[in-house]
Structure formats: structure tokens, C-alpha cells
Amino acid sequence: MNGKEAIIDKIIGDATEKAAQIAADAEKQAGAIGEDADKEAKEIIAAAEQKKGAAYDAVLANSAVVANLDCKKALLTAKTELIGKVYDHAAELLRADKKKYGELVGKMIAAAAEDGDKVRIRKEDEDVFTKAFVDSVAKKCKIKLSLDKEYAPIKGGVILVGKNYDKNLSLDLEFQTLREESEAEVAKVLFGE
Numbered sequence: 001m002n003g004k005e006a007i008i009d010k011i012i013g014d015a016t017e018k019a020a021q022i023a024a025d026a027e028k029q030a031g032a033i034g035e036d037a038d039k040e041a042k043e044i045i046a047a048a049e050q051k052k053g054a055a056y057d058a059v060l061a062n063s064a065v066v067a068n069l070d071c072k073k074a075l076l077t078a079k080t081e082l083i084g085k086v087y088d089h090a091a092e093l094l095r096a097d098k099k100k101y102g103e104l105v106g107k108m109i110a111a112a113a114e115d116g117d118k119v120r121i122r123k124e125d126e127d128v129f130t131k132a133f134v135d136s137v138a139k140k141c142k143i144k145l146s147l148d149k150e151y152a153p154i155k156g157g158v159i160l161v162g163k164n165y166d167k168n169l170s171l172d173l174e175f176q177t178l179r180e181e182s183e184a185e186v187a188k189v190l191f192g193e
Contacts, residue, residue, distance in 0.1 A: 101156070108169045113145055
């Protein structure tokens with residue numbers, strides 16, 4: 001081998017050695033980058049799992065709160081409906097005793113009627129609040145009353161139709177007032193509250 005070839009072989013040998021070193025360094029660096037990437041990916045996955053767990057717990061807790069509120073709301077609605085049925089039943093019992101019902105409404109009319117009022121009844125009470133009934137109340141009050149030809153959309157009682165304004169003497173209004181005054185006591189009897 002002559003001097004020229006020796007120099008070329010030396011250059012090629014050095015270059016090959018240098019290339020092998022660069023490749024080894026690159027492979028080492030790629031391995032380190034891969035390990036770092038794996039470590040970072042595992043940290044991201046762990047953080048995501050932790051967030052997922054926290055979100056699941058939050059959704060579960062919120063669902064429990066909403067379910068509890070819905071349950072309380074449904075129970076309150078049922079209790080309110082039951083209390084309403086108690087008052088409706090009381091009105092039915094009052095209307096069932098036609099004599100007492102007539103006496104009560106007669107007293108209500110006598111206390112509120114004005115000369116010339118018309119007594120408007122509900123259709124179902126035609127047999128209780130007759131023309132004769134209205135005439136007898138008018139006679140006791142020494143005023144002029146008449147039985148109105150129209151019917152009132154009420155659960156009981158009457159509406160006094162006046163020249164300037166009407167007076168609501170319906171059981172609807174009376175029992176609404178009674179309910180406002182006594183609902184807490186009724187709830188205590190029914191539910192022990």
C-alpha cells in the first residue's frame with residue numbers, strides 16, 4: 001500500500017469510526033428521548049386517570065344531591081296533594097249535609113249581601129239554593145235578592161253579583177283561606193311534622 005492509499009484508508013477508517021460513534025450517540029440519545037417520552041406519557045395518563053376519578057366522584061356526588069332533591073320534591077308534592085284532598089273532602093262533607101250547608105251559606109249571604117244583589121250558584125247546588133231559599137234570606141235581611149240565571153264555576157258556596165262589584169262567597173275561597181290558616185296543623189296531624 002502506498003502512502004496515498006494509507007491516507008485514504010486512514011480517512012475512511014476515521015470516518016467510519018466517527019460515524020459509528022455518531023450512530024451510537026444518536027441511538028443512546030434516542031433511547032433517552034424514548035424513556036423521557038414514556039415517562040411523560042405515563043405521567044399524563046396518571047394525571048388523566050386522577051382527573052377522571054375526581055370527575056366521576058363529582059358526578060356521582062352531584063347525582064346523589066340531585067336525586068335527594070328530586071326525592072324531597074316528590075315527597076313534598078305528594079304531601080301537598082294529600083293535604084289538598086283533605087280540604088276537598090272537608091268541602092264534600094260540608095256539601096253532603098245540605099241543611100248545615102244551606103245554613104252556613106245563608107249566614108254568609110246575610111253578612112255580605114247588598115240590596116239588589118243576584119245570588120249565583122253552582123249547577124250542582126240547584127236543589128239547595130232555590131228561589132225560595134234566596135227569598136227567605138232576603139226576607140231575613142230585609143233586602144231584595146234574586147237567584148241569578150247563570151251558574152258559577154265554583155266548588156260550592158255562592159257568588160253575589162252586585163251592580164258595581166261581585167262578592168266571592170265560594171267554598172273555594174273560604175277553604176283557601178282556611179288552608180292558609182291551618183295547613184301547618186293539618187300537616188302535623190297527617191305527617192307528624
